[in-house]
Amino acid sequence: QMGIEAKKNVDFPKWYQQVLTKSEMLDYYDVSGCYILRPLAYNVWKEITNFFDGAITEMGVEDTYFPMFVSNRVLEREKDHIEGFAPEVAWVTKAGSSDLEEPIAIRPTSETVMYPYFAKWIRSHRDLPFRINQWCSVVRWEFKNPQPFLRTREFLWQEGHTAHLTLEGATEEVYEILDLYEKVYTDLLALPVVKGVKSEKERFAGGYFTTTVEGFIPTTGRAIQGGTSHCLGQNFSKMFDIVVEDPASDSSDPKKLHVWQNSWGLSTRPIGVMVMVHSDDKGLVLPPRVALTQAVVIPCGLTAKTSKADANKLYDACDDLAKRLKKAGVKVKSDLRENYTPGFKFNHWEIRGTPLRIELGPKDIQMNQVTCVRRDNGVRFTIPVADLESGVKDTLETIHNDMLQRATAQRDASIIRVEKWEDFVPALNNKNLILMPWCDRMECEDDIKERSARTDDDEEEDERAPSMGAKTLCNPFQQPTDKPIVPGITKCVACGQDAKHYMLFGRSY
């Protein structure tokens, strides 16, 4: 079928949709906000789950599975934490033609499903740290315009829920998990993220503090929350009465201790960020470590004059190369279809994001080499057949590192240090994120959001020029060191009050 008609920098939403459908990553579905993940996309999720589940298993987290249905009574138990979310909750009200006695909610997250059982199962401090996780889908009936992977009404995720004896023990795990989320982005998807703490306004209201990995989409200049690791404090353990005997108290006069909890989640959203950052006008560009097919071998130089014997010799040589690479652990295919030209095949595998094309023609056979073309930068080079395995594997590693390095350089160039308020909105409208000294006050955050919404109506409101105001993204763990905040001296750029720390701001999904 045709290539990508839309251009990434001209019509981003159309381009994104065409890349996803023509690469066969995803298909659209007749229920709005829901999409079909096809093998190419599902394989990315599989690599993420393999990595993350291996790491949390190493930490002692155990997988479980809780029902997807939440009774009204149970969901209501945490009124204030869900009051903001209530409009998103989907309800089952009928079975067949008969109404249900009580409507049943479909889980949007599982705190209220799990925590009554935490109270039942956690009896002694020896049961701590208690750590479970589940891989499942959740439903949030959002009304903002859906975007494949970034904002969908059903999505796959993992949600970890743990209980600890101390705040220190819980806090240590919050950061350990956040580091794993960062690795999902950098080590698997070749994407940079900023790690930090969410503001009072942006954090999970039911929790104590929220840490986040923030991604960035250069084409729209918008940030995206890429994964969250919350410390819940004792809020939920007080609500659900999850207590143990305080081991520090005297057994003759035992004290009750409410456990300290965390919850952390990562969804299929990173897959959307990966497509938006790395893909181009020729289609999908897959980071090698999550590609279903990492290399494809294509026979070249065959003409109508080529004898059947010579053609078969070439096909056998391609198959041999593919067998050698498969044995070396490379995910490789050889495309020996006879009714397609090499050019057609090049396009077929390019649009599907295949990291490396390996061409084999009569000249290559004669020179005992293969000709390679990288999908990420189009560079063409040869590898001697004798060095095939090491050459291809080294190239795939180099492709990953170059993709991460390019995306990081572009993200760094888009973070603007602002020292005067009048530079804030221009920087924002120029598709940048802003890093500036900030007072850490909710009123100031609300004020900044208002003062930075694009009002001039001559700028058409579209995906590429969003008009929403700036949000705080996070208080980066890595604070600038060239101009440290001087307490009582350095002022908030937006309101002039004492600055507490640098804050990252931006328009976001």
Ligand SMILES: O=C1CCCN[C@@H]1CCCn1cnc2ccccc2c1=O
């Ligand atoms: O982020 C995470 C990580 C995984 C576990 N849950 C936490 C917090 C979820 C916050 N949240 C988010 N959307 C919701 C939507 C409807 C009802 C409740 C909620 C809700 O509590």
